Amino acid sequence: MNLCRKPNLAHFAVTIIGKDRTGIVADTSEVLYKLGCNVEDSSCTMLGGEFAMILIVSHEKPFSKKKLEEEFTAKTAGTGLSAFVRTLKDDEVCYQGPEGELCLISVYGSDKPGIVYRVTRELADRGVSIADLNTKLIGKPTEPVYVLVLEAALPQGLSVEDATALLEKLKKELSVEISVRLITPVSL
Amino acid sequence: MAVKPIVIYPDPILKQVCPPVQAIDDEIRQLIEDLVDTMHAGPGSVGVAAPQIGVSRRVCVIDVSKNRHGKENNHGLLLMINPEILAKSGGAVMREGCMSVPDYTGDVERATELTLRFTEPDGNVREFEASGFEAVAIQHEMDHLDGFLFLDRIASLKTGLFRRKSYK
Numbered sequence: 001m002n003l004c005r006k007p008n009l010a011h012f013a014v015t016i017i018g019k020d021r022t023g024i025v026a027d028t029s030e031v032l033y034k035l036g037c038n039v040e041d042s043s044c045t046m047l048g049g050e051f052a053m054i055l056i057v058s059h060e061k062p063f064s065k066k067k068l069e070e071e072f073t074a075k076t077a078g079t080g081l082s083a084f085v086r087t088l089k090d091d092e093v094c095y096q097g098p099e100g101e102l103c104l105i106s107v108y109g110s111d112k113p114g115i116v117y118r119v120t121r122e123l124a125d126r127g128v129s130i131a132d133l134n135t136k137l138i139g140k141p142t143e144p145v146y147v148l149v150l151e152a153a154l155p156q157g158l159s160v161e162d163a164t165a166l167l168e169k170l171k172k173e174l175s176v177e178i179s180v181r182l183i184t185p186v187s188l
Numbered sequence: 189m190a191v192k193p194i195v196i197y198p199d200p201i202l203k204q205v206c207p208p209v210q211a212i213d214d215e216i217r218q219l220i221e222d223l224v225d226t227m228h229a230g231p232g233s234v235g236v237a238a239p240q241i242g243v244s245r246r247v248c249v250i251d252v253s254k255n256r257h258g259k260e261n262n263h264g265l266l267l268m269i270n271p272e273i274l275a276k277s278g279g280a281v282m283r284e285g286c287m288s289v290p291d292y293t294g295d296v297e298r299a300t301e302l303t304l305r306f307t308e309p310d311g312n313v314r315e316f317e318a319s320g321f322e323a324v325a326i327q328h329e330m331d332h333l334d335g336f337l338f339l340d341r342i343a344s345l346k347t348g349l350f351r352r353k354s355y356k
Contacts, residue, residue, distance in 0.1 A: 102283075185283040185293040186257060186321070187232040188328040188338075 009058040011040070011088040012068055016053040018081035024051050027079075031071050032057055056088070098129040100153035103160055104183045105167070109176030111137060111144040118170055119148065119178075126166060127155040146176075151183070190222045191229040192241035194287045199242075202288055203335045206244045208270045212311055216247065220267050220309055223249040230287055234258065235325045237332030240288050246270045248329040250322070257321035271306035271330055274315070282324050284338045294342040298324045 016028055025044060032039060032055075041056040057068075065087045072083035107119055116135060123130065132151040139145030154163060160182050167178045195201055209216055219238060227236040227249055234255050237248035251265040252258025278300030285293040302323045305315045318326055328338065 183283050183295075185285045186234070186255070186324075187230065187285045187287070188235055188325055 006058075008061050010061045010063045011056060011058050011093045012037075012065060013086045013088055014053070014055045014057055014068070014072075015084045015086075016055075016072075016076075016081055017050055018076075018079065020046060020049055020051040021079075024081065025053070027075055028053060028055075028072075031075050035059065035068065035071060037068070056093075098153045098155070100129070100155055101160065102131075102151060102153055102183050102185070103163060103180050105148075105150050105152060105163070106179045107148040107150075107167075107176050108145060109174065111139075111146040112174070115146055115174055115176060116148060118174060119167065120150075122166060122170060123152060123163075126158060126163075128158065128163065129153045129155075190218075191225045192222050194226070194230070194236075195240055195242050196290065197288050197337060197339075199288075201239050201242060201244055202332070202337060204239065204244050205335050206239055206246045206333045208246045209307075212269065212307070212309060216245070216269065217309055219243055219245065219247055220249065220269075223247065224265070224267070227251065233287060234321075235329040236287070237329045239332050239335075246333045248333065250325050250329055252322045252325050255321065258325070261320045262322045263316060263318065266306075266326075267309050268306040268326075268329075269309065271304060271326070271333070273302055273327075273330065274305055275303040276323075276327075277301045278319075280324070282321075284324075284328060286328070286338055288332075289337055289339060294338045296328075296338050296341040298327045298341075300324070302326060 016024070018024065029039065037057040037059045039055055040058050042054065044051070044053040046052075065085050068085050069083070072085065076083050105119070107115060109115070120130065130150050130152050133148070134150070135146065135148045137144050138147055154160070160180050164180045167180065170176070171178050222241060223236045223238065226241055227233050230236065232255070234252045235248060235250040238245045246269065248268050248271065249266065250268065251262075253262045253264055276299035279297055280300050281295050281297045283293050284296045300319055300323055302318045303315070304318060304326065305313065307313050331337070331341070
C-alpha cells in the first residue's frame with residue numbers, strides 16, 4: 001500500500017528542534033494525534049544537545065497548514081522548541097529516490113573544516129545522490145576525530161572503483177581515510 | 189511446477205513457531221518441491237521457508253549458488269527439514285530483503301560461520317559447515333521457522349531500515 005497515492009490526503013513536513021528534555025516526542029505526537037494526523041514517516045535524533053524531529057504527516061482533506069502551525073505554537077510556547085511546517089505537493093509525497101548501486105562511504109580523520117563540503121561536492125559533481133548522511137565528532141578533546149558516514153546511489157556508469165578513485169585525491173589533501181563499499185541488498 | 193503465492197506480513201503465520209516434521213511423507217515431499225519452485229520463481233531469491241508459502245512446518249530450501257555473493261562458496265541446493273544450528277561464530281552486517289516484507293530492506297548482523305544439522309528428504313541426517321553468504325541465508329530462512337522477520341533483527345530504524353532499491 002502506498003499512502004502517497006491516496007488523493008484525499010493532505011501532507012505536511014514538520015520540523016521540530018529544541019534543547020533536549022523528556023517528553024518532546026510525546027508532546028509532538030499528542031498534538032498530531034488530537035488533530036487526527038497520521039505520522040507517515042519520521043526521523044528523530046539527538047544532535048549535540050538538541051533533539052531534532054522531522055516528520056511527514058498526513059490528514060484527510062480539507063486540512064490547513066495554519067491549523068497545524070497554531071496547535072504547535074500553542075504547545076511549544078515557552079518550551080524553547082521551534083516548530084516549522086511545510087505543505088507537500090503530490091510529487092513531493094510520492095518522491096522516489098534515484099536508482100543505482102548503493103554504497104556506503106566512510107570518511108574519518110583529524111577534525112578540520114570542509115570535510116563534508118569537499119566530499120559531498122566531489123560526489124555531487126559526478127551525479128552521486130546521497131540518501132543518508134551522519135557525522136560525529138569522536139576522539140579526545142585534544143585530538144578530535146571527525147567521522148562522516150554516508151549512503152549514496154551511484155549513477156549508471158560509475159562503479160565503486162570509480163568512486164574510490166574519485167575520492168582518492170581528497171584522502172591526501174584532507175589527511176583523512178576514505179573507504180567505499182557496496183551495500184546492494186540481497187533477497188532472501 | 190507449483191509456484192505458490194508468497195505470504196506477506198502481517199499474515200499471522202509468519203510470526204508463529206513452526207512445529208517440526210515428524211515423518212517425511214508425500215505431503216512433505218510436495219512441500220519441498222513447491223518451495224524450490226517458488227524460490228526459483230522469486231526475483232533473485234536464494235531461499236524460501238515453509239511459512240512463507242502458508243505452511244507452518246520446519247522446512248526451508250536454500251540455494252545461493254547463482255547469487256554473486258554465494259557462487260564461490262556454497263553447497264548447492266539445500267533441502268532442509270528440521271534444521272538446527274549446532275554452533276555459530278563470526279559476524280557481519282548485510283543488507284537483507286525478504287519476499288514477505290516487500291519494499292524494504294534492513295541491515296542485519298548475522299554469524300558468518302555455522303555448524304548445521306538437518307534432515308534431507310530421503311531421511312538422511314546431514315551435518316555440515318556453512319560460511320559467508322550461505323550462512324547468512326540459512327539464518328534468515330531458519331528465522332522464519334521461529335517466527336522472526338529481519339525486522340526483529342535490525343538495531344535501528346534510522347540506520348537500519350531502507351526502502352528497497354534493487355536486488356543484485
